[in-house]
Amino acid sequence: MTQPTIYDVARAAGVAPSTVSRAFSRPGRVNANTAERIRQVAAELGYRTNPMARALSTSRTSMIALIISDITNPFFFEIIRGAQNAAAEAGYTMLLTDTQESDRLEREALERSLPTIEGIVLAGSRMPDSAIRMTAKQKPVIVLNRAVADVPSVVTDIPRGVRRAAEHLGGLLHETVTYVAGPEASWTDGMRWRSLREASTELNLKVRRIGPFPPTVEGGVRAATELAAHPTSAVLAYNDQLAIGLIRGLRAMGAAVPGDISVIGFDNIFAADLVTPGLTTVSAPLRAMGATAVKHLLAIIAGARAGSGRPVVLPTRLVVRDSTAQRSRKRTSPAWGTTKVSGSAWKAATSTSPGSR
């Protein structure tokens, strides 16, 4: 009992196969009654149009690919969901590929799926701009969270988000903020750091930068020991995982957050609200990002001219929780410059040595 084909339907309905085809793909071009009868018969027979056969002759597969660099990164969850919703809504199926931060896997995945799909959303690509432009020549591509010349993209308003974060910190009387950097290759990282520098200039804050670190909790723990060498009362981390790790590391070393150090992260991942203290973070409209990217992609596939050439930019906002607080006057001094101080040692050190700057 195999799937009925267009021929079976045609025979049963007493029309030519081509008419059946039309009835499904171009309902306008067929007599309303015949069309109705065909649908009827098709339904009875349980006919389903074979996507492969259709694709073979039209090369429209109704599939797009979403390629992400790390599916365990909470940052992508809502993006995936937003993207998938938008795709499903348009009758498209989404191929999701996790490249595990590997350039090789990314290329392989591209290689494998390119012939099958109509377009690609690249989220967190680890390939160089040139490679991205290359694939953009073969199929429509939308880049998420990164700007690549000549390739349409969707990004968030990082400058504004960073600005808010800096203002928040300034308002809490912090004077110097350390940026804990993420992956060097990351466009977002560069953008965040640059934005911070710009904002600080205007706001009269001093900035420093440590890193790069892997954008993980583990990386944050490592960052803590590095921060200990030249502590500042405020920190902006590349992302939430890093921020969370940083806080853990700091606490393990005896520093209080936000008592001694205020920490702000990026992305507002689900765990940001779960950790102690709740993480103050710059949040992005994740779901909308995914949906927007897919919508634009589908528009381009449908033949839209690739927009203005400028990235689509989505708003960000600062979510204030408990990892930031007013700078405590008497603890300005980097009294815990030694890395391996125990908790109590650190407490003792800082409480007995008032600020010296």
Place this chain on the structure above:
Amino acid sequence: MTQPTIYDVARAAGVAPSTVSRAFSRPGRVNANTAERIRQVAAELGYRTNPMARALSTSRTSMIALIISDITNPFFFEIIRGAQNAAAEAGYTMLLTDTQESDRLEREALERSLPTIEGIVLAGSRMPDSAIRMTAKQKPVIVLNRAVADVPSVVTDIPRGVRRAAEHLGGLLHETVTYVAGPEASWTDGMRWRSLREASTELNLKVRRIGPFPPTVEGGVRAATELAAHPTSAVLAYNDQLAIGLIRGLRAMGAAVPGDISVIGFDNIFAADLVTPGLTTVSAPLRAMGATAVKHLLAIIAGARAGSGRPVVLPTRLVVRDSTAQRSRKRTSPAWGTTKVSGSAWKAATSTSPGSR
């Protein structure tokens, strides 16, 4: 500049198209030299076999689908990754669909992708057994974390995991444990509860059950107020999210975890290690689950008889962190039966009223 076809290669290599085809799909059946030459020419021309055309004539698409109920549920991350790795390794592309806990979306996704794929892994399906058996008639299906008669499945050793958890609790002198239930429709939930009852009988523990609750942090918070009505010194929650929410709720009400109440979760999601206190939990080999499911699926697709009919069961183990501790003698009594007690009120109440049982 369109993609070269098998005909272009054939012409350029001076052989028949079918030979080119053979050279790629059945290298054995062609003269080594010719094969080499064909590969050569194909490479030069940049020939890539068109998967749709191949699929049309062989109905082998090299695609499988992984359908999960909630992509934001950390439980699935590693499963997805394991599944994808296994698929890629076998040259298969994976279609990932998030059904957002919706039966409708799940059916639609199935509908949409069924004709394109060779098999399906159903993880956290919300469809009734009958519907699953139905689709299993059309394409090979593997069910993850659920046993459906006549459909091959991969599950974890819940009884053993629960047993370990119960032993752990017993060892800490707890006498009664409350099971905080997840979704009623969940096979896993039923299994966990049943296993707990069985284990408790043997271990001489008393058990109670509250719920069902949505398997989220939010659900856990709600569970806390319900638990307050009949508190016990130990709790086993349906999953980690619920456990985390529960702890938050309890703490908000002034109960100490693990001081007053020990909490154990399930699945060992990434946040379990991040929250305070670190969550004791029954962990499952997530990655292996995904990989195993896909491997079995591919085996079945390749023609293997569908195993013994028994589910494949993967081991679990108890990860002990800080949310469990020895029962404190003087606090056995449910002194905080009133729901809306403030933190200090609860402390006062419990510290002044020694156990009465």
Place this chain on the structure above:
DNA sequence: TTGAAAGCGCTAACAG
């Protein structure tokens, strides 16, 4: 508006 016929690119017999 409908039918007939010719592919889409590849694979699978079947001969040679």
Place this chain on the structure above:
DNA sequence: CTGTTAGCGCTTTCAA
């Protein structure tokens, strides 16, 4: 081992 010949199921001219 290789060439020839039919299709896979659908869409798309081109006529009628």
